[in-house]
Amino acid sequence: MKIKEIIVVEGKDDTVAIRNAVDADTIETNGSAIGKKVIEQIKLAKERRGVIVLTDPDYPGERIRKIVSQSVPGCQHAFLPKKEAVSKNGKNLGVENASPEAIRIALKDAQQEESDWDEQICWEELVALGLIGGKKARRRRERLGDLLKIGFTNGKQLYKRLIMFKISSEEFSKAIRQVIKEEKDE
Known part of the structure; x- marks a missing residue:
C-alpha cells in the first residue's frame, strides 16, 4: 500500500513500523518538543503532498497531535486504538508496537474522502x-x-x-x- 501523504510520527522506531506496514515517507517530531524546523517541514509537506498525523495513543502523543494541528491546520489524522499499540510485555504504548495490519487500517481510515456533512451531535x-x-x-x-x-x-x-x-x-x-x-x- 503506497501512501501519498507524508506521515508525521514521534520517532525512528515509529518510522520503522510505518515502513514495515506501507510504502510512505515520514517526518519525525523527535518527541513533544517539536522545533520550528520540524513545523516548517510539516507545513511544506502539507502544501506539497498532504500530511497524516499518527502519534502514540497517550498523553505525549495527543500533545504532539495538538501542536501540529494548531501550527499546521488541515492535517489528516490517523488513530491507533490503545489495544493495538501495546508492547508484548504490556509496559510500553506506541506506534512502534502496532502490527503492520493495525497501521494500515489506521492510515486507510485517515484517507477517507470528505462527504457532505450537515449533522452535528450536541x-x-x-x-x-x-x-x-x-x-x-x-x-x-x-x-x-x-x-x-x-x-x-x-x-x-x-x-x-x-x-x-x-x-x-x-x-x-x-x-x-x-x-x-x-x-x-x-
Missing part, C-alpha cells in the same frame, strides 16, 4: 449518554474513540473530534449502541 446528547461526567464516561469515550477511529479523548475533545471528523448521527448512534451493549454483556 453537547447535551453526550452528557445524556454518559460520555461526559459520571463513573463510566472515561471508559465509554475510550471505547467510542476506538470504534469511530478518532482516538481517546476527554469530553471537550470528543465533541470537537465528532465535528472535525464529520461523524454522522447514524455512525455515532451505531457506535454508542455497541459501547452500551458491551457494558451490559460484561
Whole structure:
C-alpha cells in the first residue's frame, strides 16, 4: 500500500513500523518538543503532498497531535486504538508496537474522502449518554474513540473530534449502541 501523504510520527522506531506496514515517507517530531524546523517541514509537506498525523495513543502523543494541528491546520489524522499499540510485555504504548495490519487500517481510515456533512451531535446528547461526567464516561469515550477511529479523548475533545471528523448521527448512534451493549454483556 503506497501512501501519498507524508506521515508525521514521534520517532525512528515509529518510522520503522510505518515502513514495515506501507510504502510512505515520514517526518519525525523527535518527541513533544517539536522545533520550528520540524513545523516548517510539516507545513511544506502539507502544501506539497498532504500530511497524516499518527502519534502514540497517550498523553505525549495527543500533545504532539495538538501542536501540529494548531501550527499546521488541515492535517489528516490517523488513530491507533490503545489495544493495538501495546508492547508484548504490556509496559510500553506506541506506534512502534502496532502490527503492520493495525497501521494500515489506521492510515486507510485517515484517507477517507470528505462527504457532505450537515449533522452535528450536541453537547447535551453526550452528557445524556454518559460520555461526559459520571463513573463510566472515561471508559465509554475510550471505547467510542476506538470504534469511530478518532482516538481517546476527554469530553471537550470528543465533541470537537465528532465535528472535525464529520461523524454522522447514524455512525455515532451505531457506535454508542455497541459501547452500551458491551457494558451490559460484561
